[in-house]
Amino acid sequence: MSDYNASAEQTMCYCNKMGKMRTSWTDSNPGRRFIGCEKWKLTKEDSGCGFFVWYDRLMCARSKMIIPGLLRTLRRTEVEAKRAKQMEKMYKALLVGSWVLFVGVEIWYLK
Ligand SMILES: [Zn+2]
Numbered sequence: 001m002s003d004y005n006a007s008a009e010q011t012m013c014y015c016n017k018m019g020k021m022r023t024s025w026t027d028s029n030p031g032r033r034f035i036g037c038e039k040w041k042l043t044k045e046d047s048g049c050g051f052f053v054w055y056d057r058l059m060c061a062r063s064k065m066i067i068p069g070l071l072r073t074l075r076r077t078e079v080e081a082k083r084a085k086q087m088e089k090m091y092k093a094l095l096v097g098s099w100v101l102f103v104g105v106e107i108w109y110l111k
Pocket residue numbers: 013014015016017037038039048049050051
């Protein structure tokens with residue numbers, strides 16, 4: 001038996017709806033696409049019929065090893081970039097504040 005079903009794109013789930021293609025981002029199947037029920041994990045109360053079939057073939061061991069590391073590096077870089085952007089905003093506000101203070105003191109001093 002095959003571990004994937006490339007024709008699953010047109011497969012109906014047990015709810016009698018077209019299966020929806022999604023991408024797995026787990027460490028064991030990073031980036032591997034699958035077809036699941038339209039309501040797949042939508043809500044706790046109604047997560048669909050549980051229909052699930054892999055669309056892509058099983059990944060090689062090297063991909064499974066490398067891709068999660070790259071994803072972690074990407075997420076870390078995104079967090080650092082967001083933090084740097086916040087610091088930039090803070091420094092801009094401090095710069096503007098210091099100039100307002102400087103001009104205010106000058107005006108008060110010249111009176
Ligand atoms: Zn379903």
